[in-house]
Structure formats: C-alpha cells, structure tokens
Amino acid sequence: MGAFGRALLITVFFYFSSCPQCSSNSINCTSVLVSLNTTSTTVEEGADVTVTCLHNLPKGIMNSFSWHLDKDLTTDIQNETLNIKSISKTVEVNCTVSNICGNFSVNLKITVNASNAMVIVLICIGAAAGVLLMLAIVMKITLRRGQVQSQARMRKRQQNIENIHSNVTTISGY
Known part of the structure; x- marks a missing residue:
C-alpha cells in the first residue's frame, strides 16, 4: 500500500517478442508483452510486498x-x-x-530501506548498560561507606573495652 492509504501501481520492465510457435499452431499471439506490477519498488524493511506477473498471451x-x-527458484509459488512477507x-x-x-521473463528490483529498529535497539541496550553501570557504582560506594563505618564502630568498641579495662581497679586482699 502507498503512503497515506493511496495505492500506487507501478508497472516496470516490459518484454516484447513475437511468438515463434504461434503461427504454426494457429494461435494468434504475434506480440507478447510480459510485465511486473507492484505497489512500490522501494519499501521499508519488514513490509509485505505483492508482485503480479502480467502478460497478453x-x-x-x-x-x-x-x-x-x-x-x-521459489518452487512453492x-x-x-x-x-513477499516481511521483506x-x-x-x-x-x-x-x-x-x-x-518462455518470457521479466525482472524487477525491489529496494529495501533499512529501518531504524536496529538503531533504537542499540540505543536501548546502551542506555540499559549505562543504568546498570551507574547502579554498580552506587552500590560500590554504599558498600565501601558501610565498610568504613563498620570499621570505625569496631575501633570504637575496642577503645571502649580498653577504657573499661584500664578503669577497673583490682582490690587485692582484705
């Protein structure tokens, strides 16, 4: 389908020839025309394309x-x-x-414009990696800060224990 819902029909590549065996078989086909019709020869990646082979035989x-x-060779058609589904x-x-x-042949080239889907996927992957990296850095800082605080508490406890031992006087003998 064309842009904005319009159907644009394109006919390309004509093949003209006279039928070599028609005169001997009394069939009237003096000039053979074969053409390919499609809605567009340039499509977006992932689009469906229909091509019709027309002739005047x-x-x-x-x-x-x-x-x-x-x-x-596409043998199933x-x-x-x-x-062509999802070109x-x-x-x-x-x-x-x-x-x-x-045998009468005709060719047509269908050009596919690359979609931006891959760029979007790569941007999303990069953003996710950036978020994960930032979370890892924040966790590292938080864990390091917690470790420093834990070591400070342990030193403080040790000092308190030493102060208690130094303040205790032993009374010997009565």
Missing part, C-alpha cells in the same frame, strides 16, 4: 509461472502473484511465463 493457452528471488533486504525478482509460445 491469449486465453486458452496453458501458462505456467516460475519466480526467482535473487536467482533462487506457481501462479501469477508473488507475496528484509533488497531483492531482484524474476517472473518467467512459459507456454507453447516459449
């Missing part, structure tokens, strides 16, 4: 479709429509229509 001829994505990278799409007139 006569009805009544058995047509078969094959799709290639970056030269890899054998009709005129290719649906993640720029891809070269090829549609081939095969019948008694021959």
Whole structure:
C-alpha cells in the first residue's frame, strides 16, 4: 500500500517478442508483452510486498509461472502473484511465463530501506548498560561507606573495652 492509504501501481520492465510457435499452431499471439506490477519498488524493511506477473498471451493457452528471488527458484509459488512477507533486504525478482509460445521473463528490483529498529535497539541496550553501570557504582560506594563505618564502630568498641579495662581497679586482699 502507498503512503497515506493511496495505492500506487507501478508497472516496470516490459518484454516484447513475437511468438515463434504461434503461427504454426494457429494461435494468434504475434506480440507478447510480459510485465511486473507492484505497489512500490522501494519499501521499508519488514513490509509485505505483492508482485503480479502480467502478460497478453491469449486465453486458452496453458501458462505456467516460475519466480526467482535473487536467482533462487521459489518452487512453492506457481501462479501469477508473488507475496513477499516481511521483506528484509533488497531483492531482484524474476517472473518467467512459459507456454507453447516459449518462455518470457521479466525482472524487477525491489529496494529495501533499512529501518531504524536496529538503531533504537542499540540505543536501548546502551542506555540499559549505562543504568546498570551507574547502579554498580552506587552500590560500590554504599558498600565501601558501610565498610568504613563498620570499621570505625569496631575501633570504637575496642577503645571502649580498653577504657573499661584500664578503669577497673583490682582490690587485692582484705
């Protein structure tokens, strides 16, 4: 779908040829046109893309479709429509229509704009690491302060014990 709910239909890459076997089979297909239609050739990462392979071959001829994505055959799709779910990278799409007139191919490049999701994730990870580092520093300072106070209390107790011992007078003999 286009921006703001508009549907923009783009037709790209035409292939014109005369059918080499149509004249011998008495089928009227003198000029073959194959094209790819899509809503956009530039999409955002994660978008769904639909590409339709159109042709002007006569009805009544058995047509078969094959799709290639970056030269890899997509065997599970054998009709005129290719649906790419959650596209993640720029891809070269090829549609081939095969019948008694021959094989007719057309290519289309779909460009993917990188999303900012990865940048946002990295910023969040950095912020979380910063918060954890600050908490660790605060805990270290607090523990060190508690340790110093504990040592001061222990010294004070020791001094009190020594003062008690020095103030105690022993009375010997009656």
